[in-house]
Amino acid sequence: MSQHFLLSAKARTLSVLKVMQMTDTDAFSVFKELRWGEGNEVSCPCCGVIGKHAFRRDRKQWRCKDCGHTFSVTSGTIFANHKLSLKTYLAAIALFSNAVKGISALQLSRDLGTQYKTAFVLAHKIRESLMEQRNVEPLSGEVHMDGAYVNGYIRPQNKKEDRIDRRLAEHQRPDKRCVFVMRQKSTDADMAGAIKTLTFVLKGENQIDVGNLAHAFVKKGSIICADESNAYDALHAKFDTRRVNHSVEYRSNKGVTNNMAESYFSRFRRMQYGQMHKFGNMHLASYANEAAFREDTRRQSNGAIFMEVTKRCAKTRASRVWCGYWQGNKRHEERLAS
Ligand SMILES: [Zn+2]
Structure with a gap:
């Protein structure tokens, strides 16, 4: 073998x-x-x-x-006005590149010997660069789509009589968000699975947003594979849309699956549970895109990933959000695709 x-x-x-x-x-x-x-x-x-x-x-x-x-x-790069040595930044990028399920700011601060706050901003500057330099050219061929919810967990009350029906719309948390993913299938025989991934943050998986995103980021004539959620119903009019009903099967008799989207969420959830624990909504789009980058580079050597991340950092202008973050200069608007 x-x-x-x-x-x-x-x-x-x-x-x-x-x-x-x-x-x-x-x-x-x-x-x-x-x-x-x-x-x-x-x-x-x-x-x-x-x-x-x-x-x-x-x-x-x-x-x-x-x-x-x-x-x-x-x-003029994301590391402008740097206080740490250049070597420390390269070491941070190397640690970041090697961490296939993401790296928490606390772990990065321990590895680099910096304060937690320094490591937090540094990791976010790297994520910002990945986001700014992402390739948003429309996908083509076979495209798998799906959404998954974050920040929606409602902790049940201790006593049964105090518990609410957590499925009802009026009981949902206002900061609940949907991470929406679209992945293009590889046509290369040596590379199974997806080759290009785009992620977006939505308030919910719904027909209007899904339709707009498909219109903007999927080429005409593509095949779309999605699950049974009614958010994808309207796509049938414009695309060759194929569905798999996950409540009864993972692969339909016609061979339709949504597995590339599911495998993205597999890594994303591991990143959430194992490393980040919490995604602030202000930065959720960057975390989602980080997982997309890691999925798309999964078959590259860690040296190649390191070069790519460093290149993107060198090409990205210093972001206002990450200058003086701990002095109170924070992002005030979420990056919602809605
Ligand atoms: Zn000049």
Whole structure:
């Protein structure tokens, strides 16, 4: 029997140990290369001019030949104005990349020796980069869709006579949300399952939102597979929609399943129960997208995942939400797709 990909040496191209053995100059070169490529094509984050800007070796900063702006390798990225060493950020990305079911801020803070608050913001900056740089091109071919609820749990009262019917609409928690997923099936014989995943946060699994999202993110002529929920009923008019009724079977006699969506939620729930425990609604979209990224990169080596995450961090502008988060600068609006 052939060896599982994740057990092979090909899947293991990075170790946190290797990152920690880097010098500061190595870390600088890695970050520079992932941001601007292998050549000397440094681009000014202020005016965008690419070229040979004057480099001050002692301060590791450039002065733009065009606008005179002074910038560093992290200026204009999610790690701008950084206080930790570059190596610490790379180590954080390595830990983040290796954690296939996500990593909690507390665990990251222990591994890096930083405060919890620092690790929380750092992990969220990485998630923000994954979200900002996600590929939102419409899906095609066979697409599986499903929704799952979070933050809706109602704890039953101690005494039976005090308990309410938790199924009724008026008893639902106002912060209950639906994570909605769409996954495109691979057509490559070597790669079973999904290759591209898009996630959205909704207030509920309903026909209007599902219809709008399918219209915006699924190409015409695609096949949609969904379960028996009436949220998908209206899709039959526009797409070749196939259904499986989960209350009676997981695979219909015609061979229809919704398994790619289910396997996404399998990882998502493990991330929730095992690592995060709670998803704040303000950041739920980022957590959902993180699970999507991890699913889509499941067959890549950890070195490749590390490079991809670092590249996305280097391409993402500093987010206002994550500057001064613990000084009171917080996100005020959820990222709802409704
Ligand atoms: Zn410039």
